[in-house]
Amino acid sequence: MERLKLYILESYxxxxxxxxxxxxxxxxxxxxxxxxxxxxxxxxxxxxxVVSKGVLDQIYSL
Known part of the structure; x- marks a missing residue:
């Protein structure tokens, strides 16, 4: 418990x-x-x- 108290005090x-x-x-x-x-x-x-969607739509429409 003492180590935890020391850790909190040093952190602060x-x-x-x-x-x-x-x-x-x-x-x-x-x-x-x-x-x-x-x-x-x-x-x-x-x-x-948006650009990649447009390109893929063009490819898929072929």
């Missing part, structure tokens, strides 16, 4: 003193970058899906 201490958390503005800008990249990737995958 590490989170409070050793971890560098981003500033609010840095966090917001990073979030915007991730959202834009995710939307672009989703659009690319959607376009690939």
């Amino acid at each position: 201490n590490e989170l409070v003193t050793k971890v560098t958390w981003p500033s609010w503005s840095n966090l917001q800008s990073s979030t915007v970058v991730v959202l834009v990249a995710s939307i672009l990737l989703a659009l690319v995958i959607f376009l690939m899906d």
Whole structure:
């Protein structure tokens, strides 16, 4: 039980003193970058899906 208590205490201490958390503005800008990249990737995958469906429809109609 003592080892678990020590582990929790050390983990908390590490989170409070050793971890560098981003500033609010840095966090917001990073979030915007991730959202834009995710939307672009989703659009690319959607376009690939539409194109491949069109190609397969043409092949199957032969």
